[in-house]
Amino acid sequence: MRINVHAGHNSIVPGAGGFFREEVEDRNVTNLVISKLQSLGHTVYNCTDDVGNTQSKNLNNIVAKCNAHKVDLNISDHFNSSNGQGKGVEVLVYSTSSQAYKYAINICNAIAELGFKNRGVKVRTNLAVLRRTNDPALLVECCFCDNQEDASRYNAEAMANAIVKGITGVDLSQPKQQIKIGYNGHVEGYGWLSPVSDGTTCGTTGQSLRLEAIQIDTRYMNLDIYAKVHIANEGWKDYGKIDNNTVIGTTGQSKALECICLNCTNANLVYRVHIEGTGWSAWTKADGISTLGTVGQSLQLEAIEMKII
Numbered sequence: 001m002r003i004n005v006h007a008g009h010n011s012i013v014p015g016a017g018g019f020f021r022e023e024v025e026d027r028n029v030t031n032l033v034i035s036k037l038q039s040l041g042h043t044v045y046n047c048t049d050d051v052g053n054t055q056s057k058n059l060n061n062i063v064a065k066c067n068a069h070k071v072d073l074n075i076s077d078h079f080n081s082s083n084g085q086g087k088g089v090e091v092l093v094y095s096t097s098s099q100a101y102k103y104a105i106n107i108c109n110a111i112a113e114l115g116f117k118n119r120g121v122k123v124r125t126n127l128a129v130l131r132r133t134n135d136p137a138l139l140v141e142c143c144f145c146d147n148q149e150d151a152s153r154y155n156a157e158a159m160a161n162a163i164v165k166g167i168t169g170v171d172l173s174q175p176k177q178q179i180k181i182g183y184n185g186h187v188e189g190y191g192w193l194s195p196v197s198d199g200t201t202c203g204t205t206g207q208s209l210r211l212e213a214i215q216i217d218t219r220y221m222n223l224d225i226y227a228k229v230h231i232a233n234e235g236w237k238d239y240g241k242i243d244n245n246t247v248i249g250t251t252g253q254s255k256a257l258e259c260i261c262l263n264c265t266n267a268n269l270v271y272r273v274h275i276e277g278t279g280w281s282a283w284t285k286a287d288g289i290s291t292l293g294t295v296g297q298s299l300q301l302e303a304i305e306m307k308i309i
Contacts, residue, residue: 002071003167005034006047006062008078008129008139013055016081018146025156026077029142032160033075036172040164045069059128066133073100073167074137076129081146088117088150092124092139100136102193107140107166109201114162115153116143120207169196180308181269182217182244186251203303205274210256210300213249216242221308224266226288230259230295256300263288271306275299 007026009015015022030048037044047065052058066074080086089111091104104121112118119141124130130137142159143150161173169182184195185202188209195217196202203211210232218225227248228238232255239248249257262271269286276299284290286306293301 002043004045004047004066004071004074005030008076010050012053013058016145019151020145022079028156029159030077033163036164063132071135074133076139078141079145080141084146086144087147088119090119090141091121094130096189098136100138104138106194110162110166179220185211186213199305199307201303213247213251217244226263228261229257232256259291259293259295261291262286267308273301274303
């Protein structure tokens, strides 16, 4: 990928303050994200501005730097503040149709896995770095710098790893290891998300968005997986033995997955789902008998995780 990354403020027109300064930590996170993405083979440009002496000039300089490169994604790193009570991560995009949307949800999920409250992906049409950049853009509000809980949890290295994970699916916080199982999901309002692997969350939580379809990449370990799902207003559908091209569920029909049953015959696959109004199910072995979700209650599945143990 070709990616622009920048810190959101500078020392002349500083950002939020609290237990730490935004214009300091947004640079720490930005520099780490850039080096980590480059280590994975991506082309990355640092579009941070240090000379704009008004908010308008700062933003104009950032936008100009971003638009100087044709990229797949623009990333703006920020930290939030309120009255000390707000906490958590949120990611801002210009529209739900932006190609940045799928990365935004993955970044939000990855940062939330560090223990931060997941405030979700939000649409903002009045921000220059989202509105005036030529290519898909997102703005990461990593956490609240004036909230003691967020500040005590924050670590620049971990935050950068989470952002990189949200973009690439690679978890740099873990020892490098071979992927065992990959998967992605089709989510209401987002479409197909970026692929994830080995226990990473696919889908959303806390946003009441239905998971409509999934695909499972069986090629890493030549897995033999059989799948059937209960689809809203359709009932059970048996897909038999699947491969990485099998779409389990529907797209373009606004129908939720409500229940799922997987069977892996040559590895110990476990999985869990996030159910509307209930939350996460227990981790369950893919034995072809156990089902996760509900039937007859009109409760949608919202996210899924799976791993080989």
